[in-house]
Amino acid sequence: MTDQTLSNLLKEDRRFEPPADLAANANLQEEAYERARTDRDAFWAEQADRLSWETRWDQVLDWSNPPFAKWFVGGRLNAAYNCVDRHVEEGRGDKVAFHFVGEPVDDERTITYAELKDLVCQAANALVDLGVQTGDRVAIYMPMIPEAIVAMLACARLGAPHTVVFGGFSSDALATRLVDCGAKVVVTADGGYRRGAPSALKPAVDEARAKAKDDGFEVEKVLVVRRTGQEVEAWDDDVDVWWHDSVEQASTEHTPEAFDAEHPLYVMYTSGTTGKPKGILHTTGGYLTGASYTHWAVFDLKDDDVYWCTADIGWVTGHSYIVYGPLANGATQVLYEGTPDSPERGRWWQIIAEKKVTLFYTAPTAIRSFMKQGREIPDRHDMGSLRILGSVGEPINPEAYVWYRHVIGGDRTPVVDTWWQTETGAIMISPLPGVTHGKPGSAMIPIPGVAADVVTDEGESVPDGSGGYLVLTEPWPSMLRTIWGDDERFKDTYWSKYAKQGWYFAGDGAKKDDDGDLWVLGRVDDVMNVSGHRLSTTEIESSLVSHPKVAEAAVVGAKDEDTGQAVCAFVILREEAGDGGADIVEELRNHVRKQIGPIAKPRQIMVVAELPKTRSGKIMRRLLKDVAENREVGDVTTLADSSVMDLISKGMDSGK
Numbered sequence: 001m002t003d004q005t006l007s008n009l010l011k012e013d014r015r016f017e018p019p020a021d022l023a024a025n026a027n028l029q030e031e032a033y034e035r036a037r038t039d040r041d042a043f044w045a046e047q048a049d050r051l052s053w054e055t056r057w058d059q060v061l062d063w064s065n066p067p068f069a070k071w072f073v074g075g076r077l078n079a080a081y082n083c084v085d086r087h088v089e090e091g092r093g094d095k096v097a098f099h100f101v102g103e104p105v106d107d108e109r110t111i112t113y114a115e116l117k118d119l120v121c122q123a124a125n126a127l128v129d130l131g132v133q134t135g136d137r138v139a140i141y142m143p144m145i146p147e148a149i150v151a152m153l154a155c156a157r158l159g160a161p162h163t164v165v166f167g168g169f170s171s172d173a174l175a176t177r178l179v180d181c182g183a184k185v186v187v188t189a190d191g192g193y194r195r196g197a198p199s200a201l202k203p204a205v206d207e208a209r210a211k212a213k214d215d216g217f218e219v220e221k222v223l224v225v226r227r228t229g230q231e232v233e234a235w236d237d238d239v240d241v242w243w244h245d246s247v248e249q250a251s252t253e254h255t256p257e258a259f260d261a262e263h264p265l266y267v268m269y270t271s272g273t274t275g276k277p278k279g280i281l282h283t284t285g286g287y288l289t290g291a292s293y294t295h296w297a298v299f300d301l302k303d304d305d306v307y308w309c310t311a312d313i314g315w316v317t318g319h320s321y322i323v324y325g326p327l328a329n330g331a332t333q334v335l336y337e338g339t340p341d342s343p344e345r346g347r348w349w350q351i352i353a354e355k356k357v358t359l360f361y362t363a364p365t366a367i368r369s370f371m372k373q374g375r376e377i378p379d380r381h382d383m384g385s386l387r388i389l390g391s392v393g394e395p396i397n398p399e400a401y402v403w404y405r406h407v408i409g410g411d412r413t414p415v416v417d418t419w420w421q422t423e424t425g426a427i428m429i430s431p432l433p434g435v436t437h438g439k440p441g442s443a444m445i446p447i448p449g450v451a452a453d454v455v456t457d458e459g460e461s462v463p464d465g466s467g468g469y470l471v472l473t474e475p476w477p478s479m480l481r482t483i484w485g486d487d488e489r490f491k492d493t494y495w496s497k498y499a500k501q502g503w504y505f506a507g508d509g510a511k512k513d514d515d516g517d518l519w520v521l522g523r524v525d526d527v528m529n530v531s532g533h534r535l536s537t538t539e540i541e542s543s544l545v546s547h548p549k550v551a552e553a554a555v556v557g558a559k560d561e562d563t564g565q566a567v568c569a570f571v572i573l574r575e576e577a578g579d580g581g582a583d584i585v586e587e588l589r590n591h592v593r594k595q596i597g598p599i600a601k602p603r604q605i606m607v608v609a610e611l612p613k614t615r616s617g618k619i620m621r622r623l624l625k626d627v628a629e630n631r632e633v634g635d636v637t638t639l640a641d642s643s644v645m646d647l648i649s650k651g652m653d654s655g656k
């Protein structure tokens with residue numbers, strides 16, 4: 001972000017006060033900030049008490065070996081019991097857990113907490129029959145259907161950490177993750193619905209399994225839900241098992257075992273600054289405490305709310321704010337399988353009107369695309385049930401914020417802009433809807449219990465009105481515990497920059513405005529944010545370089561009106577590839593799509609003769625970004641050969 005846009009942003013002076021009734025009845029009041037500051041451990045213990053523990057902890061936090069935290073030491077609990085059984089035992093079995101809305105119109109299913117409990121028990125029993133034991137890893141590669149959530153909870157029930165791989169990822173990406181976490185079983189489906197058509201998943205699992213085998217790793221079983229009924233060509237009787245032949249035949253009785261608070265709950269892969277994705281490890285007690293507390297406080301959850309988070313369970317938002325937070329809180333949710341605009345552009349608004357959704361959580365990229373379509377579409381639906389709107393995934397532009405509040409929220413609803421990461425496990429910075437006024441574009445201040453700051457390179461807290469790096473200065477219960485199998489990378493990535501102070505470095509730039517409120521500006525490392533999804537420049541560069549015609553590649557995230565950032569690539573071809581052929585750009589785009597997935601497919605690829613490098617050989621992506629964003633190219637004095645940029649810029653002009 002340039003200083004110019006930054007200062008424009010910081011001139012934002014629109015303010016929205018919390019509605020009076022919401023403020024009067026808010027779950028958390030102003031005093032919570034001070035209370036949490038005065039005795040952080042007591043505050044978090046109070047939040048952990050939201051859960052049901054088989055054995056209570058002896059110590060809230062053990063931070064004797066930083067950055068390896070232990071929360072609620074000695075405590076024992078079962079996450080699935082907390083998300084399901086507990087509500088049934090407390091007499092809420094008939095409460096709706098999910099209003100499932102499939103993409104095909106009229107394909108709907110209502111699941112109560114009592115029904116969810118039966119399903120989870122059945123799946124747990126079936127997984128045990130397939131050989132899954134406590135500690136084994138299970139991969140889940142599924143569309144957004146109830147079985148995906150049932151599978152996650154069944155794993156949690158058994159203490160078998162799951163790793164959910166986004167259904168839009170390719171077989172290569174799946175294979176890497178299967179091998180890295182050593183998944184014994186994969187749960188998948190024949191396919192899912194995408195814009196009105198069935199789209200296959202099972203073949204990608206077969207391919208991934210074959211690739212893993214080439215790497216010397218064998219997946220033992222694949223459990224397959226029949227969702228679309230499409231033809232499943234390859235079926236291996238030794239490995240593949242139908243969900244309806246196993247889960248649906250299993251007993252609905254299963255006794256959950258309590259696990260240590262620090263027992264691994266799941267591994268979620270996310271892009272880092274090197275090519276290899278990082279397996280972020282979350283554990284049980286602290287994570288569930290964080291997810292449950294924040295969902296309750298930030299969405300001001302009440303018993304009769306109908307909550308809908310549009311994320312996919314393949315991302316952390318789906319984990320914390322569809323599965324663990326809302327279910328631990330016994331909430332009623334909408335679960336939607338499809339795309340926002342299928343079969344028509346008002347599908348989301350129609351669902352909100354029909355299910356009387358009160359709390360809605362989505363991403364700026366979706367809001368921007370609706371904004372572009374115009375307000376006529378949402379205006380056709382009565383969304384008067386909405387109470388609070390949430391935003392997550394990337395900075396929300398003030399205009400999108402105001403449109404969201406005005407058009408979707410009818411000017412009644414607070415907008416909570418929630419900053420957090422896969423690594424933080426739960427929301428860290430956000431307004432509290434009944435306490436904090438809204439300021440378009442600002443995530444405002446850390447929620448009670450969380451301590452954050454914006455600091456200089458040297459670790460000095462910046463004054464109001466200045467920018468720097470976003471850090472979290474105190475440990476928190478839902479923090480990542482490590483990177484799966486790589487403690488060194490964990491320390492190095494998050495804790496080395498401010499090792500002296502013992503702070504967590506988030507990788508984001510941020511600014512404090514004149515009121516001291518926080519504006520998160522985006523990544524400061526080589527991670528791009530495309531439609532709220534994190535992608536690593538290095539990962540895409542590696543993919544491009546793996547193509548036989550490519551010698552070298554540099555990737556940058558360029559500003560994009562629709563997706564926030566877009567992937568722009570610069571490649572040098574190998575000499576023997578000549579000019580690469582007429583379709584070279586398309587060929588390379590599809591190569592990335594196949595290797596990583598559709599979201600990583602570059603918007604633009606420039607074939608260039610040279611890349612701008614420093615004398616030490618570092619590619620200067622900053623300059624490429626200038627080109628990709630049609631700006632005048634910045635300072636080139638540190639380039640080994642400063643004429644390179646002239647060549648690239650000229651090529652870019654003639655390429656348009």
Ligand code: 6R9
Pocket residue numbers: 270315316317391392393394395396417418419420421422423443506507508520521522523529532533534
């Ligand atoms: C939950 C999630 C994390 C990165 C994060 C930041 C960006 C997320 C944001 C935001 C500004 C917000 N980000 N929420 N930036 N305002 N409200 O998105 O996790 O996929 O790990 O991405 O997303 O750059 O560092 P994850």
